[in-house]
Amino acid sequence: MPTFTASARSTSPSRVDVDVRQFTFVVDEPPSLGGTDLGPNPVELLLASLLGCLNVVVHLVAQERAVHVRSLHLTAEGDLDPALLFGYDIGTRAGFSGIRVHAAIDVDGSEAQARDILAEAQRRCPVGDNLLHRTPLTVAVATPALLAGAAA
Amino acid sequence: MPTFTASARSTSPSRVDVDVRQFTFVVDEPPSLGGTDLGPNPVELLLASLLGCLNVVVHLVAQERAVHVRSLHLTAEGDLDPALLFGYDIGTRAGFSGIRVHAAIDVDGSEAQARDILAEAQRRCPVGDNLLHRTPLTVAVATPALLAGAAA
Numbered sequence: 001m002p003t004f005t006a007s008a009r010s011t012s013p014s015r016v017d018v019d020v021r022q023f024t025f026v027v028d029e030p031p032s033l034g035g036t037d038l039g040p041n042p043v044e045l046l047l048a049s050l051l052g053c054l055n056v057v058v059h060l061v062a063q064e065r066a067v068h069v070r071s072l073h074l075t076a077e078g079d080l081d082p083a084l085l086f087g088y089d090i091g092t093r094a095g096f097s098g099i100r101v102h103a104a105i106d107v108d109g110s111e112a113q114a115r116d117i118l119a120e121a122q123r124r125c126p127v128g129d130n131l132l133h134r135t136p137l138t139v140a141v142a143t144p145a146l147l148a149g150a151a152a
Numbered sequence: 153m154p155t156f157t158a159s160a161r162s163t164s165p166s167r168v169d170v171d172v173r174q175f176t177f178v179v180d181e182p183p184s185l186g187g188t189d190l191g192p193n194p195v196e197l198l199l200a201s202l203l204g205c206l207n208v209v210v211h212l213v214a215q216e217r218a219v220h221v222r223s224l225h226l227t228a229e230g231d232l233d234p235a236l237l238f239g240y241d242i243g244t245r246a247g248f249s250g251i252r253v254h255a256a257i258d259v260d261g262s263e264a265q266a267r268d269i270l271a272e273a274q275r276r277c278p279v280g281d282n283l284l285h286r287t288p289l290t291v292a293v294a295t296p297a298l299l300a301g302a303a304a
Contacts, residue, residue: 001231001232001233001249002231002232002233002234003229003230003231003232004193004195004196004199004229004230004232004248005196005199005227005228005229005230006192006196006199006200006203006227006228007203007225007226007227007228008200008203008204008207008225008226008227009224009225010207010210010211010221010223010224010225010226013207013208013211013212013215013221014207014208014211015207016203016204016207016226018200018203018204020192020196020197020199020200021182021192021196023191023192025177025192025200027200027201027203027204027207028204029208030173033208035208039175040158040172040173040175040177041156041204042201042202042204042205042208042278042279043156043201043205043278043279044156044157044158044172044173045172045197045200045201045204046198046201046279046282047156047157047158047172048158048160048170048172048177048179048197049179049194049195049197049198049201050194050289051158051159051160051168051170051179052160052168052170052179052180052193052194052197053194053195054291055160055162055165055166055167055168055179056165056166056181056185056194057237058162059162059165059166060165060237060238060239061239063165064239069162069165071162072161072162073159073160073161073162074159074160074162074168075157075158075159075160076157076158076159077155077156077157078155078156078157079153079154079155080153080154080155080156080278081153081154082154082278084276084281085209085212085276085277085278086212087212087213087216087276093281093285094275094276094277094278094280094281095277095278095279095280095281095282095285095287096156096278096282096287097153097288098287098288098289098290099287099288099289099290100290100292101289101290101291101292102291102292102294103291103292103293103294104294104295105293105294105295106295106296107295111295111297114293114295115293115295118291118293119291122289122291123246124236124237124239124246125237125246125247126194126195126232126234126237126246126247126248127194127195127198127247128246128247128289129236129245129246129247130198130247130248130283131282131283131287131289132286132287132289133245133247133286134284134285134286135247135248135250135251135283135284136249136250136251136284137202137250137251137253137274137280137283137284138250138251138252138253139206139253139254139255139270139271139274140252140253140254140255141255141257141266141267141270142254142255142256142257143256143257143258143259143263143266143267144258145263
């Protein structure tokens with residue numbers, strides 16, 4: 001099964017410099033969230049990831065159905081209460097409580113075909129699936145002491 | 153509750169040009185997945201989003217505990233079977249079957265403190281939460297015919 005990878009070096013409490021294959025980019029926070037605003041923030045990047053994924057799958061599905069996509073514009077909005085992020089356990093979740101995507105699509109086909117393509121794309125979109133359904137996530141920690149012990 | 157937004161214009165079947173506030177960036181696919189390789193792909197961006205988020209929350213939690221983070225390097229790997237993406241319904245999920253994060257952290261504190269900070273950061277990380285737990289996702293579709301009807 002293919003494995004995808006990203007690595008990140010913390011360059012400040014708000015900023016990482018990310019390496020993905022030959023690409024390097026900055027993820028940061030706006031000043032309102034304590035950052036230096038040198039790149040999109042993590043949750044904005046999550047929305048961008050979803051939109052990039054939907055674009056790919058919409059075109060795949062349309063091609064399968066011999067429908068030409070003339071244009072596609074996507075927007076995503078997500079509401080996020082930062083209470084738990086900042087340590088206030090008031091029963092809210094840490095992440096987006098919900099994400100709304102708006103797809104403006106023009107196809108060489110019917111309105112119904114456009115809707116069907118979007119519905120099937122949502123079902124087969126990897127990022128959409130990882131949001132809609134639980135995804136196992138593990139965090140392994142290595143410290144200098146641990147590494148020294150391993151080397152001893 | 154704060155709302156975060158991203159918008160994407162499809163510039164090819166594999167590529168979107170994304171706008172997030174003042175930032176514009178390209179999400180694409182490598183040639184092996186039918187793309188033009190002008191940016192990280194959507195699932196790589198999802199991993200980057202998770203790492204950027206963990207960086208922020210690790211530093212928040214460490215600051216609460218008066219622990220200085222000397223350095224933090226994060227990597228994320230995710231396994232993804234593209235069968236369903238490509239339309240083969242063989243019982244696999246569309247997205248990552250699991251994501252593994254490796255955190256190399258050096259703190260001005262004990263090994264146990266470093267582990268506790270990472271555990272608490274995982275619990276309070278918005279992107280981690282959206283992966284670990286189900287996130288409602290809706291896709292609203294607008295077509296020219298629909299827009300013309302609305303304007304009539």
